[in-house]
Amino acid sequence: MSQSGVYARRSAVYLLDQVLGEGRLLPELIGAGALEQLQPEDRARAQRLATETLRGLERADRILQKHLKKNPPMTVRNVLRVATVELCSGGAAHGVVNDAVELVSRNKGTASMKGLVNAVLRKVAATGPEEWKKLRVPHLPKWLRKPLVQAYGPEAVAAMEAAHFAGAPLDLTAKGDRGALHRSLGGDFLPTGTVRLESAGQVSTLPGFKRGSWWVQDAAASLPVQVLAPKEGEKILDLCAAPGGKTLQIAASGAEVTSVDDSELRMARVYENLKRTGLKSECIVGDVMEQTGEWDAILLDAPCSATGTIRRHPDLPHAKDGSEFGALIELQAVMLDHALSLLKPGGRLVFCTCSLLPDEGECQVEDVLERHEGLTVDRDALNLDGIDPAWITEEGGLRLRPDYWADKGGMDGFYMACLRKG
Incomplete structure (x- = not known):
């Protein structure tokens, strides 16, 4: 034995x-x-x-x-x-x-x-x-399946469940030359710039890991920073930053990034990733609501139900029951209002959640537009390589689902929108 x-x-x-x-x-x-x-x-x-x-x-x-x-x-x-x-x-x-x-x-x-x-x-x-x-592809529990069917219909939810059951390949974001990363590791070069490996083995033993040439980041999770489009010299605030993939993207652009997360344990992952890649960010362990200053751009990856990540985290629907949704939705709205108060006039904020629930995405943006006069959605920010126009929602955000790119291995469920302050 x-x-x-x-x-x-x-x-x-x-x-x-x-x-x-x-x-x-x-x-x-x-x-x-x-x-x-x-x-x-x-x-x-x-x-x-x-x-x-x-x-x-x-x-x-x-x-x-x-x-x-x-x-x-x-x-x-x-x-x-x-x-x-x-x-x-x-x-x-x-x-x-x-x-x-x-x-x-x-x-x-x-x-x-x-x-x-x-x-x-x-x-x-x-x-x-x-x-x-x-046997059928396993269904999501009723507490989650019901609102998703209401939002997307039974056929779309069945396709999502198939993506969840299939699991997720390994997605990598390059620090520099994406083509060089693809040539080094092989795999597939996704339309949005991510390199995808179907079977990677031990991540830390892959070429380029120790040199910090890349980091693990689902293709969908790499898009909010592409929507933000950070520029060299800009002062950018990354809120709820851990484990740091988006911070690394912003830092690699040449922008001056400050990363905030309220968990010392999670922030340790950000430090670790910054050290490995040789990138720089000011890191703050603290409450989003206590941050001050004026910023050229802000990324708010708000706390959410994480229902978009089930293909990688199948424990989530079994460990949760949806009872925390109301509190999370309220927290997102409060954080969003505070983050907007930190933007310079003319500045931009990308709000995103790794959630499949419209209440944590589309509805939040519709509501914040009503609360803030002069605030607009920048639809042009979504003009990115690999983005299907059908993924752009009525209010001007980008809705991603696990069943998208099914022939390529899917993607995490995500929502993001770029807001401009008048």
Whole structure:
């Protein structure tokens, strides 16, 4: 039996227990050191197993329910889920089943269920892979699916769910020559300038990482700074800046950027990325509402539901229930009003959220235009390479969805608009 496999699977089950039982998010758990005790390869494997299980949770449960008279305790159920996803994805039955039985046996509270686990997984190994292929693409939970269907219709939501289930490739933004990055790493050169790799392996071992020639950033997340169009010498404020991809883009333009985030832990990622790439920004750990001064341009990547990132973060719909939406929408409006007060006359502000919900995007811009006389939407800022005019919304913002570029691997859901102060 591979002890390495047991350790990775045990950690994957722990992550699932925390997400499904405690409502915690995977980045929070991993950032808090949940996988620190593992070797790098086991750490990556545990995270992959947890992510793939969350992505295929509905399918796993449908297969398991045929073999269970009642649901076992959560940890045992999560052992079964991880093993089912592995078995249905081509995992070797002997190793998967034996490790699952071992995990249950190690805990006095669940040791009596090792026979059940063994029997169920032997059946799954025999019939599960074929059943898996016939099951529908997993649906989003009702609390999220309902408002998305209202906004986009059932066909569009089904296409988004397919993108979520497929997962996300690795997108990279170049510090300098995008063509050189593409030539160095291969992959696809997306219309908006991002280099996309389908299978990258360990990111830190890729050519150019240590030299700081590029950083990881979804294609959709790279667009707000392109819309902002920073210029050399401009004073630009990046609000809610962590983990720093947009700060790096602004700094690479030659603008003088100040980055603000209220989390010291998240801001540490910004410092780390700036050091690796050799770019410069003044970094402030503080409250957005306490910032002062006059700025040529501002980027506000406001706190939001993050519902646009599910293809990379399948834990989100399982850890959340939508109860925080109202408070987030109010916070976005307050932050937006304050950020506008910091703009010089004639200055521009890009408001963006990685959300699929119109209340966190289109509706916010419609409302802020009513609250501020002389404020306009700069539609010309959206004239960028790779932007489909159909993505531009009625009020003049840019709506991106996971099902866009489906033939290229999709993109995160995002909304952005460029506002001009009169």
